[in-house]
Amino acid sequence: MIPLxxxxxTAGLRRFTAAQENAGVDLRVAKVGFSNTNFVAAPTLTALPGEFRRIDTVSGESVGDNVVHMTVQDEDEVTYTVRGFGLWLGDGTLFATYSQPTPIAEKSTASMLALVIDIVFPEAGVDRIIFGDTNFLNPPATTERKxxxxxxxxxxxxxxxALRAVTGAVVKAMIGDTVPIGTILLWAGIAAPAGWAICNGQSVNRTDGLGLIATPDLRGRVAVGVSADHALGTGFGATTREVDTTSAGDHDHAATGTIAATATGVTVSSTSRNVDAGGSAGGVLTGVTVNDPGHTHTVEVDVATAGGHAHAVTIDVTQPSVALHYIMKV
Structure with a gap:
């Protein structure tokens, strides 16, 4: 901003000069007068031409090089245009003035005027100029206004x-503190987010700079609560289990078999014979066939007592599951 x-x-200069020689002289700017008139800012002025309003909520401070940073605040529901202004000391002296043809500021009834300007003085020693209320250098932020x-x-x-604003960095740190290091969650992503590590037994650097931290190996496992039988970090259980029939004791096995019906028969081919003298001659035997009707044979088999024995069987005991990553806050 370009300083005005x-x-x-003349009266203001006398007070200003006296203040350089005597630290007890009061150069407190108590009020700022507003004018809508484009007047000549002359040293001879003792009153502000066209002054229509005087504001006491004014603040400022010296910022070097004879420049004073000043803020004037007006919250009243009024409408006006400012083309010139004057600084009034606490004793009623018109200290300095400024004017220009174009508006310096405009205010409507629905707005708050916060006129922030830098003003330059022709004389050194502006650090002796003080303002009535330094709380109005800038208005405080609320839920209703900037x-x-x-x-x-x-x-x-x-x-x-409740009075100070929080930055994103502070919010991030607070969230990090809310979730302590060592917290384990299920994660559907391929890679762990920043500040977290997949629980595969790896050792990684802690985010608080306190060295390494080891993640438990939870691949293919489900986390359960620590108990007297299972200490923190120990693994137990399996996806399969082998069982046997030892508890069956001594026992017999009975078996019955049946041979299916079948046909059997004997066939004798025709033959010839020679007869010597005195016997009959020329007798010939024809073929003879013997047929056996179909029949069945029933067979009963007894299995001897086998004595005590076992049959080993492996069973899959995995519960229905969905594979996700376990991740740990590091």
Whole structure:
């Protein structure tokens, strides 16, 4: 912002000169007068031409090089245009004035005027100029309007400070503190997010800079609560289990078999014979066939007592599952 060059009045210059020689002289700017008139800012002025309003909510401070940073605030529901202004000391002296043809500021009834200007003085020693209320250098921010805020530290934010604003870095740190290192969650992503590590037994650097931390190996496992039988971090259980029939004891096995019906028969081919003298001659035997009707044979088999024995069987005991990553806050 370009500083506005004010003209000191004769009375104001006398007060200013006296203040350089006597630290007890009061150069407190108590009020700022507004004018809508484009007037000549002359040293001879003792009153502000066209003054229509005088504001006491004014603040400022010296920022070097004869420049004063000043803020004037007006919250009243009024409408006006400012083309010139004058600084009034606490004793009623018109200290300095400024004017220009174009508006310096305009205010409507629905708005708050926060006129922030830098003013330059022709004389050195402006550090002796003080203002009535330094709280109006900039208006404080609220839930209803913009303004200046003080940023909260992490400790102040954790304490629930209601007056200081919180930055993104502080919010991130607070979230990190809310989820302590060592917290384990299920994660559907391929890779772990920043500040987390997949629980596959690896050792990684802690985010708090306190060295390494080891993740438990939870691949293919389900986490359960620590108990007297299972210490923290120990693995147990399996996806399969082998069982046997030892508890069956001595026992017999009976078996019955049946041979299916079948046909049997004997066939004798025709033959010839020779007869010597005195016997009959020329007798010939024809073929003879013997047929056996179909029949069945029933067979009963007894299995001897086998004595005590076992049959080993392997069973899959895996519960219905969905594979996800376990991740740990590191």
């Amino acid at each position: 060059k004010l003209v000191m009045t 303004g200046v805020v003080e940023l909260a530290t992490l400790a102040e934010a954790k304490a629930g400070d």
